[in-house]
Amino acid sequence: MYAIVEIAGQQFKVAKNQKVFVHRLQDKEGSEVTFDNVLLLDDGKVTIGAPAIEGAAVTAKILKHLKGDKVIVFKKKRRKGYKVKNGHRQYLSEIQIESIVASGAKKAKKEAPKKEAPKKAEPKVAATPKPAAKKAPVKTASADDLRKVEGIGPKIAEIFAEAGIDTFAKLAKASQKELKAILEGAGSRYASKNPGSWPKQAKMAAEGKWDELKKWQDETKGGIEA
CATH class of the missing domain: 1.10.150 (DNA polymerase; domain 1)
Known part of the structure; x- marks a missing residue:
């Protein structure tokens, strides 16, 4: 059984007990994380999401945080005297796949709403208008500039x-x-x-x-x- 899941902006083909290196995750080492953006699932029968499979999820454990190998980027322009050399080490997290849940491969059918008998119109009574309550501002958690x-x-x-x-x-x-x-x-x-x-x-x-x-x-x- 394997799945194709999106983790930190990348797609991986994963199976149980497999170790994967992904872009650095915010959770601490030893904690469990769940990824619900499962694009494809194969448990004997291949299920493809549109774009994701509803209810399916992949659970993994963060083994450690680390940095990848250094990558050298060298740029040069001929006859211009232009040379630039940079190094980069990507921040990574090593995770181990704990389980793959396929409960959402089959979508549950929604029942049609029951039609209610039409109600008799009641005489309208003029009501005194109430002052509109002020809505509290909704705070959204986001990164700062x-x-x-x-x-x-x-x-x-x-x-x-x-x-x-x-x-x-x-x-x-x-x-x-x-x-x-x-x-x-x-x-x-x-x-x-x-x-x-x-x-x-x-x-x-x-x-x-x-x-x-x-x-x-x-x-x-x-x-x-x-």
Whole structure:
């Protein structure tokens, strides 16, 4: 029995007890995760989703978090004197497939709603209008725009997001040593960046002190304190 399932934006053909390397997951080592975006299932009979199979799921256990082998990217333009060499190590998670559930391969039939007998119209009574209640704002959990921190561009924000730092609060709690290690792992192009003031700026952003942050950025050069 095997299944084709989407995990962290990639599709894998998996079977029970198989070990797979996937893009870094947010859960801790030793925890169990469930993936319900099953595209194909073969348990003696092949079932194809449209696009996913309803009710089917793959359960796995996170064995460890690690970084992949270094990949060297070298670019050169002839007769232009242009040479660029970068290294990259992808953040990965090793998982082991625990079980494949195929309960959703057959969709349950929905019963047709029963028709009720028409009700007799009742005389309308004028009611006093009630003031409309104000709806509470719905909060949505999402990642913050780390580019508002002076010195962080789109690529560095993407690198931090892959490492699990995607909000101002997480960036504020990170140490300079931890941020430096993430940048060095992304290649020599980012190893020279100075993240010393980034947690301080992120703390002001997380607390909503935008005016104070703007004033601080105006008084410093490139987000680097003298």
